Amino acid sequence: MKYFFLILLPFLAHAEPVAHTLKSGSAKYEVSYLTKTVRAESKAVKGKVVCESECEFLLAIPLKTFDSGDSNRDLNMQSTVEAGTYPVVTAKGKFHKELWGQKEFTMDAIVNFHGVDANYQVKVSDSGKNATFNLNLEKHKIERPSLFAVKIDNEVPLAFTFDWAP
Secondary structure, eight states: OHHHHHHHHHHHHSOOOEEEEEEEEEEEEEEEETTEEEEEEEOOOEEEEEESSEEEEEEEEEGGGOBOSOHHHHHHHHHHTTTTTSOEEEEEEEEEGGGTTOSOEEEEEEEEETTEEEEEEEEEEGGGTEEEEEEETGGGTOOOOEETTEEOOSEEEEEEEEEEEO
16 A cells, blocks of 8 residues: 555646736836836736746736826827737746745746847746836837937836736
8 A cells, every 4th residue: 555655656746737817917117208207007917827846927918008198198109119010018937936925036037029029137026916127128129219309218117016816
């Protein structure tokens, strides 16, 4: 009988994948130029984290869901980033399973924006409830708009909030 359990032990030790689906989430960006700062938010963030020996995540945000409170400004942003051609921005990556649930950690992510993949370091805080990084527009081949011949900043701070369901 004890040999039977020894034979089954490797199968019992293999845990089923644990999936966390995003119940709700938001993404905010901030663009600065001259003396003006523009902020916009999307509450249409979709995502999932699946953990086995390591965790894999995928996030997606439709670009047309960002709202700055000025519809004309939002349409200009959509035109600049060619939202009709590239309607969704995605982020994906992997991190060590032990990091899930830690108060703070940093992980790598591949962000696809404007049809171009770029690597970023993402800071995660509050046990996976918040994340931040700076998006580099030139990495994604975005022609930066200008006002009085002064282009907007190349680095765009992004902040995310997540409410995960086990």
